[in-house]
Amino acid sequence: MKGLMIKDIMCLKKQLMVFCYVIIGVLIVSVMFVLSARFGNLSVAARQMAAENNMSVLDVNNLATLALLTFMFLPFAAVGDVLFVFEEDNKAGFAKVAGALPLSVPKRVLSRYLSVFALLAIGALLDIVIAFALSFLTDILSFAGFVGIILSALSMMIIYCSLTIVFRVAMPGAGKGQYAQILSLLTMAAGFILIRFEKIKELIAQVKSENNNMGPERLWDLLTAMKEKAWIFALIAITVMLVSYAVSVTIAQRKRGVI
């Protein structure tokens, strides 16, 4: 199984280069952010906005957090293209070779999950290191808050990758990768709407009402949920991952030669 994981990571070699560039980019932006937040324009702007009552301190803080998160999620996105491995296997006709190896179908499927999650874990680890530095050097967010958000983002990526794998196993063959990706995103969106249906209804009602004076609170709600309720995202991710694995194994065993 380890051998297949090594092969998968070799397939992602090209992606790994992108990953390295992203890591370097994230590190540079982090340093620039810290410097600006402490001594530069960011700190001046924050003080000014709070003094002029344009935005509350919370808003300023949350905005800074959002800006930070945008680039902190990049390492995840860089390795999240799990489809690349499927396409490479397809191009080489590797499924046949894999079928002749002394590895059972569940092990072959598991190796695909593990190699993707190993790369995601590297992304998460890097983000945690940056988060530690940022929480130490700035007062934007506590380390626990950062970890919560990273865990939530990691959970979302795990959900996305798990869904993509199961859809790709269900739809073997060349050129079906995009469909798997689209289906994964649609499923995630549908899941989100289903879970937050009442809130979304409320939000739509507010938008429709005449005295609509909605602030950015809703967005901050999500941010707070990501910070404080990361364990819920993690639980959902684990559940999706397990279900996805079980379904993938069942399909792969029935179809054979797809992974």
Added chain:
Amino acid sequence: MDEIRNVIEINNLTKDYGDFKLDNISFSVPEGSVCGFIGQNGAGKTTTINLLLDIIRRDSGEIKLFGESVDSNSAALRENIGVVFDEMGFHEFMTAKDLNIMMKNIYRNWDEKKFFEYLKKFSLPSKKKCGSFSRGMRMKLQIAVALSHNAKMLVMDEPTSGLDPIVRNEMINIFREFVLEEDHTIFLSSHITGDLEKIADEVVFIDGGKIVLTGNKDEILESHGILKCKKDEVEKVSSSLVVGCEMSSFGAEILVNDKASAEKLYPDMVVEPAALEQIMIYYVNAGKR
């Protein structure tokens, strides 16, 4: 005397694809032999090999490898099988060194030293991407992998097709070397019967998803013959002996399934030995008729 063990036993195997059906086939391969699996393209050779390795799911029938059913433990059984496909199947960006790293983490008995010795023997570069290899080099690389985990059996699907005679001969010598060990077996599919005539002990002949002929190669070659006669003499030949007949402007050529009887019954006619290729062609044409 020790009983001969079958390393492959296939009983009533069926796989239906709709437009093609592998129809209730049965055969066995004894340990220590080289078994040639012959048949024209699309006869069902690759499907049988894929079923044998449990790569595809069968509809019915039983497959035993080394005396064990593939249902119970196909993955572990594959530890003892080296497989060579007609197409390489390794990623083109991988080098032989990469393959070594991958395989040593897959096969329990992977022999790194042996693998690099084979690479040297086959003049294969270890640091060059295998995508740039010629067809012959790709096949050799597959064979090097197949031989480097101390497999007891080699299963090969058309390993010599598309190769020039020199490389084919080289490969046949490698196979010969492999079966020098008495517990080593080769199951080799090919439509190039000349290669099989050189090394096979057993022959399984498949056509249209059905087994047409199976047995010891020498016995098959000995029992079959090409009877040459005039066109008006064809009717005289007993139909029970005739596999197929081909007419030409010079007369008729009949493949008979009992050469000795034909020689006895028709002393005036010439009965020549038949080559495996001729036997295959006559059986295929007879099936079409």
